[in-house]
Each structure stands twice: as structure tokens, then as C-alpha cells.
Amino acid sequence: MDKRHSLSKSNLVEQIPAACSDEKTAVEFLEKQRWGNTPACVRCGSVNVYQMKNAKTGERNERYLWRCHDCKEQYTVRIGTVYEESRIPLRHWCYAFWRACTSKKGVSALEIKRQCQISYKSALFLMNRIRFAMAPENAHQLTGVVECDETYIGPRKPRYKGTSKRGRGTSKTPVFCAVERNGQIRRRIVADVTTETIESAIREEVARSAHLMTDEFSAYRRIGPEYAGHSTVTHATKEYARGIAHTNTAESSHALVKRGIVGIYHNVSREYLHRYLWQYDFLWNNRQMNDGERIIAGIQGAEGKRMMYREPIGKM
Numbered sequence: 470m471d472k473r474h475s476l477s478k479s480n481l482v483e484q485i486p487a488a489c490s491d492e493k494t495a496v497e498f499l500e501k502q503r504w505g506n507t508p509a510c511v512r513c514g515s516v517n518v519y520q521m522k523n524a525k526t527g528e529r530n531e532r533y534l535w536r537c538h539d540c541k542e543q544y545t546v547r548i549g550t551v552y553e554e555s556r557i558p559l560r561h562w563c564y565a566f567w568r569a570c571t572s573k574k575g576v577s578a579l580e581i582k583r584q585c586q587i588s589y590k591s592a593l594f595l596m597n598r599i600r601f602a603m604a605p606e607n608a609h610q611l612t613g614v615v616e617c618d619e620t621y622i623g624p625r626k627p628r629y630k631g632t633s634k635r636g637r638g639t640s641k642t643p644v645f646c647a648v649e650r651n652g653q654i655r656r657r658i659v660a661d662v663t664t665e666t667i668e669s670a671i672r673e674e675v676a677r678s679a680h681l682m683t684d685e686f687s688a689y690r691r692i693g694p695e696y697a698g699h700s701t702v703t704h705a706t707k708e709y710a711r712g713i714a715h716t717n718t719a720e721s722s723h724a725l726v727k728r729g730i731v732g733i734y735h736n737v738s739r740e741y742l743h744r745y746l747w748q749y750d751f752l753w754n755n756r757q758m759n760d761g762e763r764i765i766a767g768i769q770g771a772e773g774k775r776m777m778y779r780e781p782i783g784k785m
């Protein structure tokens with residue numbers, strides 16, 4: 470993890486509930502996560518900055534503004550983060566981050582709506598941005614023993630499996646997954662499960678030095694020689710593992726996503742599925758962290774992402 474952190478983890482887990490119920494505590498909590506003990510100007514990077522005060526009360530300005538002595542910029546901790554275009558109180562963001570980063574199967578917008586007493590639309594906005602904060606940045610290629618597998622997620626299986634490349638109508642969505650043994654995972658939606666599509670996903674996600682583990686599905690047959698090694702298990706003959714050759718990690722990760730999507734979200738359409746994959750990948754990739762560390766990782770992912778956000782889900 471990088472430079473910014475000064476809070477101890479146990480300390481952090483104690484602070485979170487307070488940050489979820491009081492706005493000033495929430496603002497200061499997020500400021501601490503972002504700047505540590507040296508608050509900096511979001512425009513010029515100067516640390517010659519100060520908190521603006523209310524002239525009458527001497528308390529912090531009601532918008533929690535900061536001002537830079539050098540460039541005169543006024544700003545808040547929201548600037549340059551996924552919260553920037555939102556007026557939803559930061560204490561609700563803290564609550565949603567807390568739940569999203571610590572619930573194995575995820576947390577629904579409906580639950581955030583109930584707990585924070587905000588509109589469903591606001592809760593949805595919040596959760597979508599949080600999932601975006603969890604999206605991978607500069608993800609490295611997977612190495613070592615890497616299991617590759619594909620699955621279908623969503624309401625219904627394609628009706629003409631094998632003949633139609635895209636399924637028909639509202640079919641289940643094909644998802645490709647590559648996962649290192651005891652390491653990182655990369656899941657992505659794929660247009661289909663043809664050899665060409667699967668191969669290009671593998672080439673992007675997996676380093677050539679890796680040893681691939683797949684089942685006997687034809688799309689995996691041709692690419693083996695490009696890699697350091699390739700072992701397959703033949704599920705058709707009820708072979709699930711042969712020594713270290715198995716795809717159990719990939720399969721159990723699919724099962725986790727499916728249980729979460731059916732149990733918590735009651736299905737997700739293809740259009741939004743990638744966001745849920747970001748969230749599940751984030752939880753998987755940070756599973757060795759304790760809750761406090763994972764919350765920090767989520768909140769830090771919120772910074773610097775605003776400008777990249779292109780999805781038309783409107784302002785809130």
C-alpha cells in the first residue's frame with residue numbers, strides 16, 4: 470500500500486461507525502484517508518492550505534471547504550473522487566464503503582437505501598460509483614499457475630448453444646475468468662466463447678510465462694503452445710483433478726459470484742454486470758486484508774477515478 474496511511478487498522482474499524490453517523494466525522498475521516506497528516510491542494514499540490522471557518526461560530530465552514538494559499542483554489546475532499554458530482558452526504562458514502570468492502574457477497578442498493586434512509590436512486594448511484602472505485606487500475610498480467618474458465622451469468626442460458634454466437638434475446642452473459650493459484654483474479658464479460666475471443670482474453674490477462682490450467686473445452690486447445698505450460702482436465706469423463714491439474718479455483722470463484730448475484734441482487738442485466746464483476750474481483754483480490762485495510766483500499770480507489778467515469782448514470 471502507498472504512502473498515505475497513518476491510521477492503524479484497528480483504530481480505523483473503530484472510527485468507521487462514527488463516520489457513518491456524523492457528517493463532520495465522515496468528512497474528517499475521508500480527509501485523513503486521502504491526505505494523512507499533510508492535506509494538499511487538489512489543484513497545485515501545495516501543502517500551504519487551510520480549513521475555511523465560519524466567521525461567526527469559528528467552526529469549520531458548513532461545506533467543509535479548504536483553501537490554498539498558493540493558488541487560491543477552494544476545494545473539498547470530494548474533488549477528484551467518485552463523490553465529486555454528488556450531494557449525498559459523505560457519512561452515507563462511508564457506510565456504503567464499509568458494507569461494500571466487508572460483505573463477502575456484496576451489499577444491495579436496497580439495503581443502503583434502508584440503512585441510510587436515502588432514495589433508492591441515490592443508493593443506486595452510490596453503489597455504482599463504489600463499484601467503479603473498486604475497478605482495477607493498471608492490473609498486471611497473471612503469472613504462475615493460472616486457471617482459465619468460462620461461465621454464464623444472468624437470468625437464462627442461451628437457447629441455441631453452439632449455433633448462435635450471441636445467444637438470443639435476453640440470454641445469460643458469458644464471463645471469462647483467469648485466476649492465479651493463491652493469487653489474483655481477472656473476470657470479464659466476453660462477447661462469446663469462441664476460440665478467437667477466449668484466446669484474446671487469455672493473451673491480455675495472462676503472462677506467457679504462466680502455466681495454464683483449463684478444462685477440455687475446444688476454445689482452449691490451440692493456445693497452449695504459446696504458454697510455458699498447459700494442463701487440461703476432462704470434465705466430460707468426470708475427471709475434476711489430476712494432481713495439480715484442476716480448475717477448482719476458477720469454478721469456486723464463479724459459484725461465489727453467482728450466489729451473490731442471485732442471493733443479494735436477484736439478478737443483474739448484462740449492461741451492468743461488469744460493475745458487479747469489479748466488486749467481486751476487488752473482494753477476491755484483497756481477501757488477505759483485514760476489513761480495515763480493505764475499506765482503505767476501496768476508499769483510495771475512489772480518488773482519481775472521476776474523470777474516467779463515462780457511464781451515463783446521471784448526476785445526483
Ligand SMILES: [Zn+2]
Pocket residue numbers: 510511512513514515537538539540541542
Ligand atoms: Zn493550490
